[in-house]
Amino acid sequence: MAAPAHDLLRLATAGSVDDGKSTLIGRLLVDTKQLFDDQLEALGRGELAHVTDGLRAEREQGITIDVAYRFFATPRRSFIIAYTPGHVRYTRNMVTGASTADLAVVLIDARKGLLEQSRRHAHISALLGIRHVVAVVNKMDLVDWDEDAFGAIEAQWRRDSEVLGIPDSPAIPLSALEGDNVVSRSRRMPWWHGPTLLGHLETVEVARDRNYEDLRFPVQRVIRDGDFRGYAGQVAGGILRPGAEVVVLPDGARTRIERLETYDGPVEAAFPPMAVTVVLADDVDAGRGGVIVGAHDAPVAARSIDATVCWMGEQPLRPGSRYLLKHTTRRVRAGVERVEARVDVTTFDQRDTDELTLNDVGEVTLSLTSPVYADAYERNRATGAFILIDERTHDTVGGGLVRATRAGGADPAPRSRDVVWHPSHLDRDARWSATGNRGATVWLTGLPASGKSTIATALERELVRQGRMAYVLDGDNIRHGLSGDLGFDEASREENIRRVGQVARLFADSGVVALVSLVSPLAEARRAARELHEVAGLPFIEVFIDTPVHECARRDPKGLYARARAGRLRNLTGDGMRYEPPERPELIIRTTEEDVDGAVARLLEWLP
C-alpha cells in the first residue's frame, strides 16, 4: 500500500455555554459532512450547539461537565477534537483535554474581546506545551464583519501569546453560526487574506513538535517466546536505530540495539509515538519500569523533582502529603516537600501559597522514594509528564509537568562493592503468574499489646483460606532465631527491624504476603523498610495499630506493663521508651473502635 499523505491532528478547545464552542464544532462537522442525518434529527431543532451535548445530566442542566471527543476527517487529515467547558472550575478538564493535543483553538467573542476565559485557555494550552494555538475570533456577524474590530483583538492576542511564549499563534476571524471562514471562505470579509480555520488545521505542521533528539524508550513489558526476548514499549523520545549505543536504566548496563521488531517485521527506525519491540545485543536485566536511553544523553536518576502541578483532587495538596506518582511506565511514591507558588491561570501571576486546592495550578517540589528518569516537560512532553494518584481513593488527583530534576538522596547501596545482588533466572512476573501469587509486605506497627499480632494472625488465616501464601513475621519469634544475638537497646532494636525488613522483602519478592508484627517505634527505621520495598517495586503497606497506652496496659497479655510498673522491665516502648506514631500510614486501625474482622476486611482492600 502506498504511503498516504494522511495524518492525524489532535486538537483541544474550551469555552462556555454562549461563546460558540459547540456551534463551531457543529459547523466543522456539518460542513465537512461528518454529521449523520440521524444525529442531526436527534438534535431536535437542529441546533448546531447540541452536537456536543453528551450525557443526560448535561442535557438536563444545559452544561458540559466533562471532556468529550468528536472526530472528523478531510481527504488530507483526520482530526480528534477534545472539548471542555471553559469556566475556571473546569480547569482540570481543560488540562486533561490539552494534555494530548497538538493544537488548541481559543475562542474569542468578537463583541467582547479577549476575556478571562479565553486567556485562561490560552495559558493552560501554553503550559501544557501546545505549540500551536489558534485564536478564533467568532461572531464576526455580530460586529458587521468589521476589520478594525478584528484587528484590535488580534493585536491584543499577539501581546498575550508572546508573553506566553507560544511559537505559532495565528488569529482567524469567522462566524461559526453563519459558516464564514470555518470551512468555506467568507464573502463578507473580503479584507481577510489568511486561511479559513479548516484550511489552517489541514496544513499546520505538528509532527516536528515531538522530541527526536534524546533517545527514550520506557519498557512496558518483556516479550518472550523461546529464545526471543524483546522489550515492548512506545518510543518517548529520539530515533531508535539498530546499532545505536544505549544504556538500560536503572541497571546502567551498556549495550546496543540489535534490531527493532514489530508484528509486521523489523523496522529500520522507530520514533515517537511508534510502538515497537526492542531487541538488545546483550542479555541485560531490564523489565517494566526500566528505560532504554541513549548512551550519551542519559537522564539523571531523579529523587527530587520541581514540577508544575495541576491539582484535581477534592482534598488539597500540602507539604507532607504522599501520593503514588506514575511517570512513563514507572510507579513510585512521592512526598510533597514544598508548595512554592500558585499560578493564576487568568492573569499569569504567581502568588505565594502553602497548598493547592481543586483546579489550582502551582509549583511544588516532590521527593521520591525511588528514582524516575524524567526530562523537563518543555524538552519532552512524554518523559516530562506524570500523574499523582491518591492511595486511599485511587483517584487521579494531579497532573504534573517536570521543570527540574535532581539526583537527591542516594540509592541504598550494598555494604561492600564486592557483594552484588544475584539475580534469579526467573523474573518476578513469571514467578508470580506461574504460582498465582502476588507478594507484598504489611507492616503493623504499634505499642506492645496494641493488638498487632492478633490482627496479623487473623489476616494470615483469611489470606490462606483464600488460597494465598501469607506468613506472619512476629517480632518475638524473630528474636528466637534470626535476631537471637540482639539485645533491647536502641541500636539492637534498629538492627532487628532492619533484618525483619530484609526478610519481609525476600518473602514479598517470592510471592508471599509478609505480615510483619513489630512494635518498630522509630519512624526512620520503618521508612528504611519501606524504601527497601519500593526500590524493589514491591507493595509496602504500613498499618498503625492505634491503641491508647492505658488500654494496652489494661490488656497486657504478656504481663509486660505489669513488670515495667514493678520496675522489673526497662525500655518498654510507650512506657519508658518513645514511640513515634506513623505520620502517614496506609491504614490506621483503632482497636477500641473496630473489631478484628472489620480490620481484616479493610486490610484486604489494600492488598494487590
Next chain:
Amino acid sequence: MTIAQQTGELRLSHLAELEAEAVTTMREVAAELERPVLLFSGGKDSIVLLRLAEKAFRPGRFPFPVLHVDTGHNFPEVLEFRDRRIAELGEELIVASVQDSIDRGRVHEDPGDPSRNRLQTTTLLDALAEHGFDAAFGGARRDEERARAKERVLSFRDQAGQWDPRTQRPELWNLFNTVIRRGESVRVFPISNWTELDVWRYIQAEALEVPSIYFAHERQVFDRDGMLLAVSEFLQPAGGEPVMTDSVRYRTVGDMTVTGAIRSAARDVDAVIEETAASRVTERGQTRADDRTSEAAMEDRKREGYF
C-alpha cells in the same frame, strides 16, 4: 509492512498513530492489571482488537483469554468465523452463554421482546466474576454514540459492574491510572478514538477477514419500524409485515432480533468503504433497534454494566 507507517521521514499515517495508541493501551493494561480478558463479539471492531493484540504481544502469547458472550441469537456465519479465527490464533476462548443464564434462572426472557441484548449484561458480569477478570478489553468507539463520546479509554466499574459518568478519572497524556480495589473492574476501549471508517480502512490495510454478513448477500428480510430485520428461527415477521428477498449487508453484528441490515451491493471491503464514506446515517442509528428505544438508551445500559 501492511500499514504504511510513515507518511514522511518522521510522520505516521493517522491509522499508524491510532494503532500505536491502541497497542500501547493494551500493553499498559496487561502489565498493570492482574487478570484481563478480551471481549470478542465476532464483529468488525473486536476483529480489529484481536489484530491489535497480535501487534502488542507477538511473538508471545496473549496475556489474556478471549471471552465471547453468546446471546444464542447469533448469526451462524459469525459463530463459524469466531471458532476459526480463535483456532488460527491458538489462543484460549471462553464462551459465556445467555441461554445458560436463562436456564439457571439468573435472567428471564421478556415474552414480548425477542431481543436478548439486555440479558447479556448479566451473563457478562457473571462471567467476569466467575473468572475473576479485573479488566475487559472491548471494541467500543467514541464516534458510535453520544454517551460514548465522553467515556474514558479506561472505564471503571464498581463491584456491581456499574458505570458512573460523574466519577470518571481524568486521563492525562497516555498515563493510565489502573489502581483498583479487589472486586472492582475496568473496561478498556483501546480503539476509542477510531471511527467506523477508520475500522474499515484498517481491515482493508491489514487484509483482515470479517464474517460474510458484512458484505452484500441475498437474504429474506422484513421491514419493522424502518429497519430491515432478517427472518430467522428467533424472529418471524408479524402479520402485515411482508417478507422480501433483498441484497443486504450488516454494518454491525449483534443479536439477530435487533440488528438491522441495509440494502447494499457492496461485496468487498473497498465497496464497503466507499459506501461508509458516503453514508448519511450512523451505524447504530441505522441498524440497532436497541439504541433507538430512547434518546439516552446507551447511557442507561452502560450505567447497568453493559459493555
